[in-house]
Amino acid sequence: MEPPPPTEAMSELFITSIPQSKSESEPMSEKMPGIKRDHDGVKKEKEVNASPFMPMFEAFRDELDEHHDRRERIIKASRDITAASKKMQVPPSPKHSKFSNQPTDFIQYIFSPKTVWKNRVRTLKSDIPPKIASETAERYAAMQKQFSAIAPDLTGINAWRYQRQISGGIQEYMEAVSFEHYLKHQRLITISEAAGTLQGGIELTGDDYVLGLFDLVGELMRFAITSMATTGSLPGGGGDGGRRDILVDLRELRTCFQALDTGSCGGTGLGKDVEKKMEVMKTCVEKVESAVLWLDY
Protein backbone atom coordinates (compact mmCIF):
# COMPACT_ATOMS: atom_id res chain seq x y z
CA MET A 1 0.00 0.00 0.00
CA GLU A 2 3.02 2.24 0.17
CA PRO A 3 2.69 4.74 -2.68
CA PRO A 4 5.77 4.52 -4.83
CA PRO A 5 7.52 7.84 -5.45
CA PRO A 6 6.15 9.51 -8.61
CA THR A 7 9.58 9.58 -10.18
CA GLU A 8 9.71 5.82 -10.56
CA ALA A 9 9.67 4.46 -14.10
CA MET A 10 6.35 3.29 -15.54
CA SER A 11 7.59 -0.20 -16.38
CA GLU A 12 8.48 -0.81 -12.80
CA LEU A 13 5.12 0.45 -11.66
CA PHE A 14 3.36 -2.02 -13.88
CA ILE A 15 5.13 -4.87 -12.31
CA THR A 16 4.87 -3.69 -8.76
CA SER A 17 1.44 -2.16 -8.46
CA ILE A 18 -0.84 -4.32 -10.57
CA PRO A 19 -0.45 -7.57 -8.68
CA GLN A 20 -0.56 -5.57 -5.52
CA SER A 21 -3.97 -4.09 -6.18
CA LYS A 22 -5.37 -7.40 -7.39
CA SER A 23 -4.28 -9.37 -4.40
CA GLU A 24 -5.11 -6.57 -2.07
CA SER A 25 -8.84 -7.03 -1.53
CA GLU A 26 -11.94 -8.66 -2.93
CA PRO A 27 -14.33 -5.66 -2.90
CA MET A 28 -11.72 -3.71 -4.86
CA SER A 29 -11.86 -5.93 -7.92
CA GLU A 30 -15.65 -5.93 -7.68
CA LYS A 31 -15.69 -2.17 -7.79
CA MET A 32 -13.38 -1.77 -10.70
CA PRO A 33 -15.52 -2.52 -13.77
CA GLY A 34 -16.87 0.79 -15.01
CA ILE A 35 -16.97 2.40 -11.59
CA LYS A 36 -14.43 4.93 -10.53
CA ARG A 37 -16.06 6.15 -7.39
CA ASP A 38 -15.44 4.64 -4.07
CA HIS A 39 -18.45 5.24 -1.90
CA ASP A 40 -20.54 2.45 -0.51
CA GLY A 41 -22.13 0.10 -3.00
CA VAL A 42 -25.72 1.37 -3.12
CA LYS A 43 -24.96 4.99 -3.63
CA LYS A 44 -22.45 4.09 -6.31
CA GLU A 45 -25.00 2.18 -8.36
CA LYS A 46 -27.30 5.17 -8.48
CA GLU A 47 -24.64 7.61 -9.47
CA VAL A 48 -23.29 5.44 -12.21
CA ASN A 49 -26.67 4.93 -13.77
CA ALA A 50 -27.76 8.52 -13.85
CA SER A 51 -25.69 11.61 -14.02
CA PRO A 52 -27.12 14.29 -11.74
CA PHE A 53 -27.31 16.60 -14.75
CA MET A 54 -29.67 14.32 -16.66
CA PRO A 55 -32.91 16.23 -16.01
CA MET A 56 -31.22 19.41 -17.23
CA PHE A 57 -29.97 17.75 -20.38
CA GLU A 58 -33.34 16.16 -21.01
CA ALA A 59 -34.90 19.61 -21.01
CA PHE A 60 -32.18 20.82 -23.39
CA ARG A 61 -32.76 17.84 -25.65
CA ASP A 62 -36.48 18.57 -25.94
CA GLU A 63 -35.79 22.22 -26.72
CA LEU A 64 -33.18 21.42 -29.32
CA ASP A 65 -35.39 18.77 -30.93
CA GLU A 66 -38.16 21.32 -31.28
CA HIS A 67 -35.72 23.75 -32.82
CA HIS A 68 -34.42 21.20 -35.33
CA ASP A 69 -37.95 20.18 -36.29
CA ARG A 70 -38.92 23.78 -36.91
CA ARG A 71 -35.79 24.34 -38.89
CA GLU A 72 -36.43 21.33 -41.10
CA ARG A 73 -40.06 22.25 -41.70
CA ILE A 74 -38.96 25.71 -42.77
CA ILE A 75 -36.24 24.46 -45.09
CA LYS A 76 -38.71 22.14 -46.78
CA ALA A 77 -41.35 24.84 -47.13
CA SER A 78 -38.77 27.24 -48.52
CA ARG A 79 -37.86 24.70 -51.18
CA ASP A 80 -41.49 24.04 -52.07
CA ILE A 81 -42.21 27.74 -52.32
CA THR A 82 -39.21 28.18 -54.60
CA ALA A 83 -40.44 25.37 -56.83
CA ALA A 84 -43.97 26.77 -57.03
CA SER A 85 -42.67 30.24 -57.73
CA LYS A 86 -40.43 29.07 -60.55
CA LYS A 87 -43.32 27.23 -62.16
CA MET A 88 -45.43 30.35 -61.93
CA GLN A 89 -42.93 32.51 -63.74
CA VAL A 90 -42.45 29.98 -66.49
CA PRO A 91 -45.61 27.97 -66.91
CA PRO A 92 -44.59 24.38 -67.44
CA SER A 93 -43.79 23.35 -70.96
CA PRO A 94 -41.48 20.53 -71.93
CA LYS A 95 -39.78 22.58 -74.63
CA HIS A 96 -39.27 25.63 -72.53
CA SER A 97 -37.89 23.87 -69.50
CA LYS A 98 -34.65 23.53 -71.37
CA PHE A 99 -34.26 27.27 -71.48
CA SER A 100 -35.43 28.04 -68.02
CA ASN A 101 -32.22 26.56 -66.74
CA GLN A 102 -30.09 28.96 -68.72
CA PRO A 103 -31.75 32.31 -68.54
CA THR A 104 -28.64 34.18 -69.56
CA ASP A 105 -28.36 33.12 -73.17
CA PHE A 106 -30.65 35.46 -74.95
CA ILE A 107 -29.96 33.99 -78.41
CA GLN A 108 -31.92 31.03 -77.22
CA TYR A 109 -34.80 33.24 -76.30
CA ILE A 110 -34.77 34.99 -79.59
CA PHE A 111 -35.01 31.71 -81.41
CA SER A 112 -37.11 29.93 -78.85
CA PRO A 113 -40.17 28.32 -80.42
CA LYS A 114 -43.05 30.73 -80.67
CA THR A 115 -45.45 28.05 -79.61
CA VAL A 116 -44.04 28.12 -76.15
CA TRP A 117 -45.19 31.62 -75.55
CA LYS A 118 -48.35 31.45 -77.60
CA ASN A 119 -51.22 32.25 -75.29
CA ARG A 120 -48.78 33.80 -72.86
CA VAL A 121 -48.82 37.31 -71.57
CA ARG A 122 -47.18 39.74 -73.96
CA THR A 123 -48.73 43.03 -73.04
CA LEU A 124 -48.50 45.19 -69.99
CA LYS A 125 -51.14 46.76 -67.77
CA SER A 126 -53.85 44.52 -69.10
CA ASP A 127 -55.62 41.71 -67.42
CA ILE A 128 -53.80 38.45 -67.49
CA PRO A 129 -55.56 35.91 -69.76
CA PRO A 130 -57.90 33.70 -67.76
CA LYS A 131 -56.03 30.51 -68.49
CA ILE A 132 -52.82 31.90 -67.09
CA ALA A 133 -54.61 33.70 -64.32
CA SER A 134 -56.10 30.47 -63.05
CA GLU A 135 -52.74 28.75 -63.36
CA THR A 136 -50.94 31.38 -61.34
CA ALA A 137 -53.75 31.49 -58.83
CA GLU A 138 -53.18 27.82 -58.25
CA ARG A 139 -49.48 28.35 -57.65
CA TYR A 140 -50.20 31.22 -55.31
CA ALA A 141 -52.52 29.04 -53.34
CA ALA A 142 -49.79 26.40 -53.10
CA MET A 143 -47.26 28.95 -51.88
CA GLN A 144 -49.66 30.51 -49.42
CA LYS A 145 -50.42 27.08 -48.04
CA GLN A 146 -46.71 26.54 -47.42
CA PHE A 147 -46.38 29.93 -45.82
CA SER A 148 -49.32 29.49 -43.49
CA ALA A 149 -48.05 26.03 -42.55
CA ILE A 150 -44.79 27.45 -41.26
CA ALA A 151 -46.14 30.79 -40.05
CA PRO A 152 -46.32 29.59 -36.41
CA ASP A 153 -42.64 28.61 -36.66
CA LEU A 154 -41.71 32.08 -37.82
CA THR A 155 -43.44 34.33 -35.34
CA GLY A 156 -42.36 36.04 -32.16
CA ILE A 157 -38.79 35.40 -31.22
CA ASN A 158 -38.35 33.01 -34.11
CA ALA A 159 -39.12 35.61 -36.77
CA TRP A 160 -35.41 36.13 -37.37
CA ARG A 161 -34.08 32.87 -36.08
CA TYR A 162 -34.64 30.96 -39.30
CA GLN A 163 -33.96 33.85 -41.62
CA ARG A 164 -31.25 31.97 -43.46
CA GLN A 165 -33.54 29.01 -44.00
CA ILE A 166 -36.60 30.87 -45.23
CA SER A 167 -35.12 33.80 -47.06
CA GLY A 168 -34.53 31.82 -50.28
CA GLY A 169 -38.21 30.97 -50.48
CA ILE A 170 -39.30 34.50 -49.64
CA GLN A 171 -37.03 35.97 -52.29
CA GLU A 172 -38.48 33.64 -54.91
CA TYR A 173 -41.94 34.57 -53.77
CA MET A 174 -41.04 38.26 -54.01
CA GLU A 175 -39.81 37.72 -57.53
CA ALA A 176 -43.09 36.11 -58.57
CA VAL A 177 -45.29 38.65 -56.82
CA SER A 178 -43.39 41.65 -58.17
CA PHE A 179 -43.43 40.24 -61.69
CA GLU A 180 -47.16 39.71 -61.59
CA HIS A 181 -47.62 43.18 -60.15
CA TYR A 182 -45.55 44.62 -62.96
CA LEU A 183 -47.50 42.79 -65.66
CA LYS A 184 -50.75 44.10 -64.23
CA HIS A 185 -49.78 47.66 -63.35
CA GLN A 186 -46.40 48.30 -64.94
CA ARG A 187 -45.17 49.53 -61.58
CA LEU A 188 -42.82 48.28 -58.93
CA ILE A 189 -44.57 46.70 -55.98
CA THR A 190 -43.81 48.48 -52.70
CA ILE A 191 -42.50 46.65 -49.68
CA SER A 192 -45.74 47.12 -47.77
CA GLU A 193 -47.82 45.89 -50.70
CA ALA A 194 -45.61 42.85 -50.97
CA ALA A 195 -45.60 42.22 -47.22
CA GLY A 196 -49.38 42.46 -47.24
CA THR A 197 -49.63 39.43 -49.49
CA LEU A 198 -47.66 37.24 -47.11
CA GLN A 199 -49.63 34.89 -44.89
CA GLY A 200 -49.92 34.75 -41.15
CA GLY A 201 -47.56 37.46 -39.95
CA ILE A 202 -44.46 36.22 -41.75
CA GLU A 203 -42.04 39.09 -41.89
CA LEU A 204 -40.75 40.42 -45.19
CA THR A 205 -37.33 41.85 -44.47
CA GLY A 206 -35.90 44.72 -46.44
CA ASP A 207 -33.06 42.44 -47.51
CA ASP A 208 -35.33 39.80 -48.98
CA TYR A 209 -37.39 42.46 -50.70
CA VAL A 210 -34.38 44.00 -52.46
CA LEU A 211 -32.84 40.66 -53.35
CA GLY A 212 -36.17 39.49 -54.79
CA LEU A 213 -36.30 42.65 -56.90
CA PHE A 214 -32.87 41.94 -58.32
CA ASP A 215 -34.24 38.66 -59.59
CA LEU A 216 -37.23 40.47 -61.02
CA VAL A 217 -34.88 42.15 -63.50
CA GLY A 218 -33.95 38.76 -64.94
CA GLU A 219 -37.62 37.94 -65.25
CA LEU A 220 -38.34 41.22 -67.01
CA MET A 221 -35.48 40.54 -69.39
CA ARG A 222 -36.91 37.20 -70.39
CA PHE A 223 -40.32 38.73 -70.78
CA ALA A 224 -38.98 41.60 -72.92
CA ILE A 225 -36.93 39.39 -75.19
CA THR A 226 -39.56 36.74 -75.81
CA SER A 227 -42.04 39.49 -76.55
CA MET A 228 -39.68 41.03 -79.04
CA ALA A 229 -39.09 37.65 -80.64
CA THR A 230 -42.78 36.95 -80.99
CA THR A 231 -44.36 40.36 -81.61
CA GLY A 232 -41.40 42.32 -82.93
CA SER A 233 -41.72 45.11 -80.41
CA LEU A 234 -40.92 45.90 -76.80
CA PRO A 235 -43.80 45.41 -74.41
CA GLY A 236 -45.32 48.56 -73.01
CA GLY A 237 -44.00 51.02 -75.53
CA GLY A 238 -44.97 52.25 -78.97
CA GLY A 239 -48.64 52.31 -79.95
CA ASP A 240 -50.18 55.25 -78.24
CA GLY A 241 -47.15 57.48 -78.14
CA GLY A 242 -45.51 58.50 -74.91
CA ARG A 243 -45.97 55.31 -72.92
CA ARG A 244 -42.97 53.87 -71.20
CA ASP A 245 -41.64 50.68 -72.66
CA ILE A 246 -40.07 47.95 -70.58
CA LEU A 247 -36.53 49.08 -71.37
CA VAL A 248 -37.21 52.47 -69.82
CA ASP A 249 -38.38 50.64 -66.71
CA LEU A 250 -35.40 48.34 -66.65
CA ARG A 251 -33.04 51.29 -66.88
CA GLU A 252 -34.87 53.06 -64.09
CA LEU A 253 -34.59 50.00 -61.89
CA ARG A 254 -30.91 49.73 -62.70
CA THR A 255 -30.34 53.34 -61.69
CA CYS A 256 -32.12 52.76 -58.40
CA PHE A 257 -30.16 49.63 -57.62
CA GLN A 258 -26.89 51.30 -58.41
CA ALA A 259 -27.68 54.22 -56.16
CA LEU A 260 -28.33 51.89 -53.24
CA ASP A 261 -25.42 52.12 -50.82
CA THR A 262 -24.88 48.72 -49.23
CA GLY A 263 -21.27 49.39 -48.30
CA SER A 264 -22.23 49.47 -44.63
CA CYS A 265 -23.57 45.92 -44.79
CA GLY A 266 -20.10 44.56 -45.21
CA GLY A 267 -19.93 40.89 -44.42
CA THR A 268 -23.65 40.42 -43.75
CA GLY A 269 -25.94 38.63 -46.13
CA LEU A 270 -27.13 41.66 -48.03
CA GLY A 271 -23.69 43.06 -48.78
CA LYS A 272 -22.44 39.82 -50.26
CA ASP A 273 -25.53 38.96 -52.27
CA VAL A 274 -26.00 42.42 -53.65
CA GLU A 275 -22.54 42.40 -55.15
CA LYS A 276 -23.25 39.21 -57.08
CA LYS A 277 -26.77 40.12 -58.07
CA MET A 278 -25.77 43.60 -59.18
CA GLU A 279 -23.56 42.15 -61.92
CA VAL A 280 -26.27 39.76 -63.13
CA MET A 281 -28.78 42.60 -63.09
CA LYS A 282 -26.56 44.82 -65.23
CA THR A 283 -26.01 42.04 -67.74
CA CYS A 284 -29.75 41.50 -67.99
CA VAL A 285 -30.44 45.13 -68.78
CA GLU A 286 -27.63 45.18 -71.32
CA LYS A 287 -29.03 42.10 -73.03
CA VAL A 288 -32.34 43.82 -73.57
CA GLU A 289 -30.50 46.89 -74.83
CA SER A 290 -28.58 44.87 -77.42
CA ALA A 291 -31.73 43.03 -78.41
CA VAL A 292 -33.41 46.36 -79.06
CA LEU A 293 -30.48 47.29 -81.26
CA TRP A 294 -31.17 44.19 -83.32
CA LEU A 295 -34.79 45.13 -83.53
CA ASP A 296 -33.94 48.53 -84.96
CA TYR A 297 -31.72 47.17 -87.72
Add this chain to the structure above:
Amino acid sequence: MANPSETGMVDPRIFEELQNKIDEDAEVREQIRAIVQTLERQGRGAQSILSRAHSTPAAHLKPVLDAAEGSIKEEVASIKSLSDVASSSPYYKYNGLWTRDVQNVIFSILLCGWLGGMAHNGKAAEAGRLLTIEDVGAILDGTLIPIFQNLRLTISVPVNLKDRDAFHISIEEYLQSLITLIEELARLAVNSVTLGDYQRPLQISQFVKDLHAGFQILNLKNDSLRRRSDSIKYNVKKIEDIVYDLSLRNLVSKS
Protein backbone atom coordinates in the same frame (compact mmCIF):
# COMPACT_ATOMS: atom_id res chain seq x y z
CA MET B 1 -47.64 61.31 -70.63
CA ALA B 2 -44.66 62.97 -69.25
CA ASN B 3 -44.10 63.52 -65.54
CA PRO B 4 -41.76 60.68 -64.72
CA SER B 5 -42.10 61.03 -60.97
CA GLU B 6 -45.75 60.12 -61.29
CA THR B 7 -45.65 57.74 -64.17
CA GLY B 8 -42.25 56.13 -63.70
CA MET B 9 -42.11 52.49 -62.80
CA VAL B 10 -40.47 53.03 -59.43
CA ASP B 11 -41.95 55.10 -56.68
CA PRO B 12 -38.83 56.98 -55.50
CA ARG B 13 -39.90 56.53 -51.90
CA ILE B 14 -39.31 52.79 -52.20
CA PHE B 15 -35.58 53.11 -52.52
CA GLU B 16 -35.38 55.97 -50.06
CA GLU B 17 -36.99 53.75 -47.47
CA LEU B 18 -34.70 50.87 -48.30
CA GLN B 19 -31.66 53.06 -47.93
CA ASN B 20 -32.93 54.25 -44.55
CA LYS B 21 -33.40 50.70 -43.40
CA ILE B 22 -29.90 49.76 -44.51
CA ASP B 23 -28.40 52.77 -42.73
CA GLU B 24 -30.33 52.10 -39.52
CA ASP B 25 -29.16 48.51 -39.58
CA ALA B 26 -25.58 49.61 -39.99
CA GLU B 27 -25.88 51.95 -37.05
CA VAL B 28 -27.23 49.29 -34.71
CA ARG B 29 -24.46 46.95 -35.85
CA GLU B 30 -21.91 49.62 -35.11
CA GLN B 31 -23.23 50.13 -31.57
CA ILE B 32 -23.25 46.41 -30.90
CA ARG B 33 -19.76 45.99 -32.28
CA ALA B 34 -18.39 48.65 -29.94
CA ILE B 35 -19.78 46.83 -26.90
CA VAL B 36 -18.66 43.46 -28.19
CA GLN B 37 -15.15 44.79 -28.53
CA THR B 38 -15.15 45.85 -24.90
CA LEU B 39 -16.55 42.49 -23.94
CA GLU B 40 -13.82 40.76 -25.88
CA ARG B 41 -11.13 42.65 -24.03
CA GLN B 42 -12.75 42.02 -20.66
CA GLY B 43 -13.14 38.36 -21.59
CA ARG B 44 -9.44 38.04 -22.18
CA GLY B 45 -8.79 39.69 -18.82
CA ALA B 46 -11.11 37.38 -16.92
CA GLN B 47 -9.67 34.31 -18.57
CA SER B 48 -6.11 35.27 -17.90
CA ILE B 49 -6.96 35.67 -14.23
CA LEU B 50 -8.77 32.33 -14.17
CA SER B 51 -5.85 30.59 -15.81
CA ARG B 52 -3.86 31.25 -12.67
CA ALA B 53 -5.91 28.46 -11.17
CA HIS B 54 -3.70 26.06 -13.10
CA SER B 55 -0.70 27.02 -11.02
CA THR B 56 -2.45 27.72 -7.73
CA PRO B 57 -3.19 25.00 -5.19
CA ALA B 58 -6.87 24.69 -4.38
CA ALA B 59 -6.27 25.91 -0.84
CA HIS B 60 -4.90 29.23 -2.08
CA LEU B 61 -7.47 29.94 -4.75
CA LYS B 62 -9.35 32.61 -2.86
CA PRO B 63 -7.43 35.64 -4.20
CA VAL B 64 -7.69 34.27 -7.74
CA LEU B 65 -11.43 33.79 -7.39
CA ASP B 66 -11.86 37.25 -5.91
CA ALA B 67 -9.97 38.79 -8.80
CA ALA B 68 -11.95 36.73 -11.30
CA GLU B 69 -15.24 37.76 -9.75
CA GLY B 70 -14.19 41.39 -10.01
CA SER B 71 -13.39 40.90 -13.66
CA ILE B 72 -16.66 39.06 -14.30
CA LYS B 73 -18.47 41.94 -12.66
CA GLU B 74 -17.16 44.19 -15.41
CA GLU B 75 -18.34 41.71 -18.02
CA VAL B 76 -21.77 41.63 -16.44
CA ALA B 77 -21.97 45.40 -16.79
CA SER B 78 -21.05 45.13 -20.49
CA ILE B 79 -23.71 42.49 -21.01
CA LYS B 80 -26.17 44.89 -19.48
CA SER B 81 -25.32 47.57 -22.04
CA LEU B 82 -25.42 45.00 -24.80
CA SER B 83 -28.84 43.94 -23.64
CA ASP B 84 -29.98 47.57 -23.65
CA VAL B 85 -28.90 48.13 -27.24
CA ALA B 86 -29.95 44.73 -28.53
CA SER B 87 -33.38 44.81 -26.94
CA SER B 88 -34.66 47.31 -29.47
CA SER B 89 -34.08 44.79 -32.26
CA PRO B 90 -35.26 41.22 -32.73
CA TYR B 91 -32.91 38.98 -30.75
CA TYR B 92 -31.95 36.70 -33.60
CA LYS B 93 -31.31 39.52 -36.03
CA TYR B 94 -27.94 40.41 -34.59
CA ASN B 95 -27.13 37.64 -32.12
CA GLY B 96 -24.37 36.35 -34.38
CA LEU B 97 -22.42 39.50 -33.54
CA TRP B 98 -22.12 38.79 -29.84
CA THR B 99 -22.71 35.09 -29.33
CA ARG B 100 -19.01 34.18 -29.23
CA ASP B 101 -18.22 36.74 -26.57
CA VAL B 102 -21.30 35.90 -24.54
CA GLN B 103 -20.14 32.28 -24.61
CA ASN B 104 -16.81 33.44 -23.22
CA VAL B 105 -18.51 35.25 -20.36
CA ILE B 106 -20.63 32.20 -19.55
CA PHE B 107 -17.51 30.05 -19.61
CA SER B 108 -15.70 32.36 -17.18
CA ILE B 109 -18.68 32.23 -14.85
CA LEU B 110 -18.91 28.44 -15.07
CA LEU B 111 -15.21 27.95 -14.41
CA CYS B 112 -15.13 30.42 -11.57
CA GLY B 113 -18.20 28.69 -10.12
CA TRP B 114 -16.63 25.26 -10.44
CA LEU B 115 -13.47 26.44 -8.72
CA GLY B 116 -15.55 27.63 -5.79
CA GLY B 117 -16.48 31.20 -6.59
CA MET B 118 -19.67 32.83 -7.77
CA ALA B 119 -21.83 32.71 -4.72
CA HIS B 120 -25.12 34.31 -5.68
CA ASN B 121 -28.71 34.66 -4.59
CA GLY B 122 -27.93 33.13 -1.23
CA LYS B 123 -26.44 30.05 -2.86
CA ALA B 124 -23.09 29.38 -1.26
CA ALA B 125 -20.02 28.84 -3.35
CA GLU B 126 -18.81 25.29 -3.52
CA ALA B 127 -15.94 23.83 -5.47
CA GLY B 128 -16.89 21.25 -8.08
CA ARG B 129 -20.35 22.67 -8.59
CA LEU B 130 -22.06 23.16 -11.93
CA LEU B 131 -23.87 26.44 -12.33
CA THR B 132 -27.08 25.84 -14.23
CA ILE B 133 -28.25 28.03 -17.09
CA GLU B 134 -30.63 29.65 -14.61
CA ASP B 135 -27.76 30.36 -12.22
CA VAL B 136 -25.82 31.98 -15.04
CA GLY B 137 -28.88 34.03 -15.98
CA ALA B 138 -29.22 35.17 -12.37
CA ILE B 139 -25.53 36.07 -12.19
CA LEU B 140 -25.79 38.07 -15.39
CA ASP B 141 -28.73 39.80 -13.81
CA GLY B 142 -26.16 41.43 -11.54
CA THR B 143 -27.26 39.81 -8.29
CA LEU B 144 -23.98 38.03 -8.06
CA ILE B 145 -22.28 38.26 -4.69
CA PRO B 146 -22.46 40.90 -1.97
CA ILE B 147 -20.15 43.35 -3.75
CA PHE B 148 -22.42 43.08 -6.73
CA GLN B 149 -25.45 44.07 -4.76
CA ASN B 150 -24.66 47.79 -4.99
CA LEU B 151 -24.52 47.42 -8.73
CA ARG B 152 -27.71 45.47 -8.89
CA LEU B 153 -28.99 45.77 -12.42
CA THR B 154 -32.60 46.38 -13.06
CA ILE B 155 -32.99 44.32 -16.17
CA SER B 156 -32.65 40.60 -16.04
CA VAL B 157 -31.02 38.33 -18.53
CA PRO B 158 -33.59 35.64 -19.14
CA VAL B 159 -32.61 32.22 -20.41
CA ASN B 160 -33.94 30.41 -23.44
CA LEU B 161 -36.94 32.53 -24.23
CA LYS B 162 -39.73 31.01 -26.23
CA ASP B 163 -42.66 33.30 -25.95
CA ARG B 164 -41.24 36.78 -26.12
CA ASP B 165 -38.47 38.42 -28.03
CA ALA B 166 -35.79 39.87 -25.76
CA PHE B 167 -32.12 39.62 -25.05
CA HIS B 168 -31.26 36.36 -23.35
CA ILE B 169 -28.70 33.59 -23.23
CA SER B 170 -29.59 30.59 -25.31
CA ILE B 171 -29.24 26.88 -24.62
CA GLU B 172 -26.76 26.64 -27.46
CA GLU B 173 -24.57 29.30 -25.90
CA TYR B 174 -24.67 27.57 -22.51
CA LEU B 175 -23.80 24.21 -24.04
CA GLN B 176 -20.94 25.70 -26.04
CA SER B 177 -19.55 27.16 -22.82
CA LEU B 178 -19.90 23.79 -21.10
CA ILE B 179 -17.73 22.25 -23.80
CA THR B 180 -15.09 24.92 -23.20
CA LEU B 181 -15.35 24.21 -19.46
CA ILE B 182 -14.70 20.52 -20.09
CA GLU B 183 -11.62 21.34 -22.16
CA GLU B 184 -10.34 23.61 -19.42
CA LEU B 185 -10.98 21.02 -16.69
CA ALA B 186 -9.01 18.43 -18.65
CA ARG B 187 -6.08 20.80 -18.53
CA LEU B 188 -6.71 21.46 -14.86
CA ALA B 189 -6.66 17.72 -14.14
CA VAL B 190 -3.12 17.51 -15.49
CA ASN B 191 -1.98 20.59 -13.63
CA SER B 192 -3.57 19.49 -10.35
CA VAL B 193 -1.35 16.42 -10.37
CA THR B 194 1.66 18.64 -10.94
CA LEU B 195 0.59 20.68 -7.93
CA GLY B 196 0.41 17.49 -5.90
CA ASP B 197 -3.37 17.50 -5.69
CA TYR B 198 -4.40 13.92 -6.42
CA GLN B 199 -8.01 14.24 -5.35
CA ARG B 200 -9.09 16.91 -7.80
CA PRO B 201 -8.57 14.78 -10.94
CA LEU B 202 -11.05 12.27 -9.49
CA GLN B 203 -13.53 15.02 -8.85
CA ILE B 204 -13.02 16.36 -12.37
CA SER B 205 -13.33 12.90 -13.84
CA GLN B 206 -16.73 12.28 -12.27
CA PHE B 207 -17.97 15.76 -13.14
CA VAL B 208 -16.91 15.57 -16.77
CA LYS B 209 -18.31 12.08 -17.14
CA ASP B 210 -21.65 13.25 -15.84
CA LEU B 211 -21.62 16.09 -18.34
CA HIS B 212 -20.60 13.73 -21.11
CA ALA B 213 -23.53 11.47 -20.29
CA GLY B 214 -25.76 14.52 -20.63
CA PHE B 215 -24.36 15.49 -24.00
CA GLN B 216 -24.86 11.96 -25.24
CA ILE B 217 -28.62 12.16 -24.99
CA LEU B 218 -28.79 15.29 -27.13
CA ASN B 219 -29.79 14.78 -30.76
CA LEU B 220 -27.34 17.14 -32.34
CA LYS B 221 -27.53 18.01 -36.00
CA ASN B 222 -24.54 18.73 -38.10
CA ASP B 223 -23.83 22.14 -36.63
CA SER B 224 -21.05 23.75 -34.65
CA LEU B 225 -22.37 22.31 -31.39
CA ARG B 226 -22.10 18.85 -32.89
CA ARG B 227 -18.59 19.37 -34.11
CA ARG B 228 -17.36 20.77 -30.82
CA SER B 229 -19.13 18.21 -28.68
CA ASP B 230 -17.17 15.52 -30.49
CA SER B 231 -14.14 16.75 -28.56
CA ILE B 232 -15.71 15.86 -25.21
CA LYS B 233 -14.89 12.18 -25.47
CA TYR B 234 -11.22 12.93 -26.03
CA ASN B 235 -11.18 15.07 -22.93
CA VAL B 236 -12.94 12.35 -20.96
CA LYS B 237 -10.24 9.95 -22.07
CA LYS B 238 -7.49 12.38 -21.20
CA ILE B 239 -8.85 12.73 -17.68
CA GLU B 240 -9.39 8.99 -17.34
CA ASP B 241 -5.79 8.41 -18.28
CA ILE B 242 -4.70 10.68 -15.47
CA VAL B 243 -6.94 8.92 -12.98
CA TYR B 244 -5.60 5.61 -14.23
CA ASP B 245 -2.05 6.74 -13.74
CA LEU B 246 -2.82 7.96 -10.25
CA SER B 247 -4.44 4.68 -9.23
CA LEU B 248 -1.55 2.79 -10.75
CA ARG B 249 0.82 4.69 -8.57
CA ASN B 250 -1.47 4.24 -5.60
CA LEU B 251 -1.77 7.97 -5.23
CA VAL B 252 -5.52 7.83 -4.93
CA SER B 253 -6.91 7.24 -1.52
CA LYS B 254 -9.38 4.37 -1.47
CA SER B 255 -11.85 3.81 1.26
